[in-house]
Amino acid sequence: MPAFSDLDNRSARRPWLVVVAAVAVAVLVVAPVLVVFGQAVSAGTAEAGRLLFRPRTAELLGNTLLLVVLTVPVTVLLGCGAAWLVERTTLPAAGLWRTLLLAPLAIPAFVSSYAWTSVLPSVHGLGGAVFVTSLAYYPFVFLPAAALLRALDQGHLDAARSLGLSGLGTMLRVVVPLQRPAVAGGALLVALHLLAEFGVLQMMQYPTFTTAILQQFAVGFSNAAGSLLAAVLVLxxxxxxxxxVPLRGRARIARLGPGAGLRPVAHRLGGWTVPALGAVAVLAGLSVLVPAVIVLRWLVRAADSGVIEAGPLLAATGSSIGLAVLAGLAATLAALPGAWLLHRYPSRLAVGLERVTYVASALPGVVIGLALVTLAVQWARPVYQTAALAVAAYTVLFLPRAMVAWRSGLAAAPTELVEASRSLGVSGSGTFTRVVLPLVLPSALTGFVLVFLATVTELTATLLLAPTGTETLATAFWSASDELDYVASAPYAAAMIALSAPLTLLLRRHILDQR
Known part of the structure; x- marks a missing residue:
C-alpha cells in the first residue's frame, strides 16, 4: 500500500458527494459519543477523579479486559481451527458442518445464556461468561476465515512449494497473510461485542463496565457516573x-482474472479423521444443539401449560422483522461511502472516517439510546418515540458489521477493473453498478443479514427507543426471563431462533457455497 503522503495527492479526484455522505454517517455515529463525553465532563474534575479512581472502577476495568483477553483468542482459535478443518481437509460431511458451525448466529447470546443457566446454575462468573460468549461469537471469525480459505487458489500454494517452502512455511508465508484481514476484522467485532454485552453478563452475574453503566443509568441519565464509565468504554x-490496524496487515487479496482456477487440495486427515469429527461435533453440540434442545424443552412445557399467547407473539415478531429490515438497509447503505473511500481513495481522511464507525459500537445500547433521546428532545422532537429513532440507534450500534462486510467484499474487487471501466468512458455510478456491485453483492448481503440478526436480538436500546406500545421478541423475552419465568420466555426465544435460522443458511449459501 502506498504511503499516506502519496495517497493524499489523490484527493483532487475524490468523489466529494461520497465524501459528504461518509462525513454525514460519521457525524451520526459521533453525536451520541459527544453527548456521553459532555455528560461526563459535566461531573467536574473532582467528582470525575473520585468516581474513576476508586477500587470499584479498577475492578470493572480488570473484569472487562480479562473477559476480552480470554474470549477473543478462544474465538479466533475456534473459528480458524473449524474453518481449516471444514475447508482445507478431508473432513466428512463438510457441508453439514459448515451449516452447524454458522448456526450460533441464529441463537442470540443471551438466549444461550438463558439455556445454560436454566439447567446448570453453576455456569456463572468469568468462566461462564467466557464459555457462553466464545460459543456465541466464534462464527464472526469462522465465517470470513472459511470464505477466504474456500476461495484460495491452489496455484499459489503450489508456487510456494516449488520455491522450496515446506508445508508449514507455505502456511505462514502465503495462507496466514491472506487470512489476516478477515481474522483481524472478526476478532475486532468480537472484542467490540464483549465491551457492549449486557444480557449474557447480567445472567452470568459477572460485573463489567456495561452492567455497571446499566445500574448507574437506572437512577437517571443525569447520573454522571454512568457517562464516565461509558467514556472509559470509548477509550x-x-x-x-x-x-x-497492524494486525490485519497489508496483503493484497484481490487479483485480476481467475488465475489458475485450481481448487485447494484437501489435506488428508487419515487417522485424525475421528478426532477432527469429534472436535467439530463437540463445538457444534455445545454452541447449537444444547441451547436449542433446552429452549425446545421449555417451549414444550409452555405449550402443555397453555401459556403461549399467539397474539402478543405474532405482534412482537412483526415488530422485530420490521425494525430489523429497516436497520439492515440503513446500516448497509450508511457503511458504503466510508468503505468505498477507503478502498478507492485511501487516505488519512478515509481511514479516519472508517475508524469512527466503530467507536459507538463499543457502548451499551442503553447509552446510545439515552444519548439519542437527549438529542431528539433537544433538536428533533418529532422523531422522539418513533421507529426512525430506533433505526438510527441500530445503525450506530451495528454499522461495524456492515462496514467489515463491505471492506471484505471491496478488498476482493480489483481496482484495475474499475480503472479499465472508467478508461472506456463509463461513469463512476455506471462502473459501480456494472463492475463493482456484482463482485461485492454477496458481501453487502452478508452485512445486511448480520445487522438484521443483531437488531432482532437487540435489547437495551429497544427498551428505550421502541415506539410506545411496541414490543419486540427480545424485550418480551427479557421481561419474562428477568423474572426467571423460563416457560413464558421460551416462545419468544424459539421465535428469535426460528427467525434467524433461515438467514444463517442464507449466509452460508452466499458466502461459502459460491466460493
Whole structure:
C-alpha cells in the first residue's frame, strides 16, 4: 500500500458527494459519543477523579479486559481451527458442518445464556461468561476465515512449494497473510461485542463496565457516573481499533482474472479423521444443539401449560422483522461511502472516517439510546418515540458489521477493473453498478443479514427507543426471563431462533457455497 503522503495527492479526484455522505454517517455515529463525553465532563474534575479512581472502577476495568483477553483468542482459535478443518481437509460431511458451525448466529447470546443457566446454575462468573460468549461469537471469525480459505487458489500454494517452502512455511508465508484481514476484522467485532454485552453478563452475574453503566443509568441519565464509565468504554474501543490496524496487515487479496482456477487440495486427515469429527461435533453440540434442545424443552412445557399467547407473539415478531429490515438497509447503505473511500481513495481522511464507525459500537445500547433521546428532545422532537429513532440507534450500534462486510467484499474487487471501466468512458455510478456491485453483492448481503440478526436480538436500546406500545421478541423475552419465568420466555426465544435460522443458511449459501 502506498504511503499516506502519496495517497493524499489523490484527493483532487475524490468523489466529494461520497465524501459528504461518509462525513454525514460519521457525524451520526459521533453525536451520541459527544453527548456521553459532555455528560461526563459535566461531573467536574473532582467528582470525575473520585468516581474513576476508586477500587470499584479498577475492578470493572480488570473484569472487562480479562473477559476480552480470554474470549477473543478462544474465538479466533475456534473459528480458524473449524474453518481449516471444514475447508482445507478431508473432513466428512463438510457441508453439514459448515451449516452447524454458522448456526450460533441464529441463537442470540443471551438466549444461550438463558439455556445454560436454566439447567446448570453453576455456569456463572468469568468462566461462564467466557464459555457462553466464545460459543456465541466464534462464527464472526469462522465465517470470513472459511470464505477466504474456500476461495484460495491452489496455484499459489503450489508456487510456494516449488520455491522450496515446506508445508508449514507455505502456511505462514502465503495462507496466514491472506487470512489476516478477515481474522483481524472478526476478532475486532468480537472484542467490540464483549465491551457492549449486557444480557449474557447480567445472567452470568459477572460485573463489567456495561452492567455497571446499566445500574448507574437506572437512577437517571443525569447520573454522571454512568457517562464516565461509558467514556472509559470509548477509550477501550479506540485502543482495540489501534491494535487491529497492524494486525490485519497489508496483503493484497484481490487479483485480476481467475488465475489458475485450481481448487485447494484437501489435506488428508487419515487417522485424525475421528478426532477432527469429534472436535467439530463437540463445538457444534455445545454452541447449537444444547441451547436449542433446552429452549425446545421449555417451549414444550409452555405449550402443555397453555401459556403461549399467539397474539402478543405474532405482534412482537412483526415488530422485530420490521425494525430489523429497516436497520439492515440503513446500516448497509450508511457503511458504503466510508468503505468505498477507503478502498478507492485511501487516505488519512478515509481511514479516519472508517475508524469512527466503530467507536459507538463499543457502548451499551442503553447509552446510545439515552444519548439519542437527549438529542431528539433537544433538536428533533418529532422523531422522539418513533421507529426512525430506533433505526438510527441500530445503525450506530451495528454499522461495524456492515462496514467489515463491505471492506471484505471491496478488498476482493480489483481496482484495475474499475480503472479499465472508467478508461472506456463509463461513469463512476455506471462502473459501480456494472463492475463493482456484482463482485461485492454477496458481501453487502452478508452485512445486511448480520445487522438484521443483531437488531432482532437487540435489547437495551429497544427498551428505550421502541415506539410506545411496541414490543419486540427480545424485550418480551427479557421481561419474562428477568423474572426467571423460563416457560413464558421460551416462545419468544424459539421465535428469535426460528427467525434467524433461515438467514444463517442464507449466509452460508452466499458466502461459502459460491466460493
Amino acid at each position: 477501550l474501543c479506540l485502543g482495540f481499533l489501534a491494535i487491529e
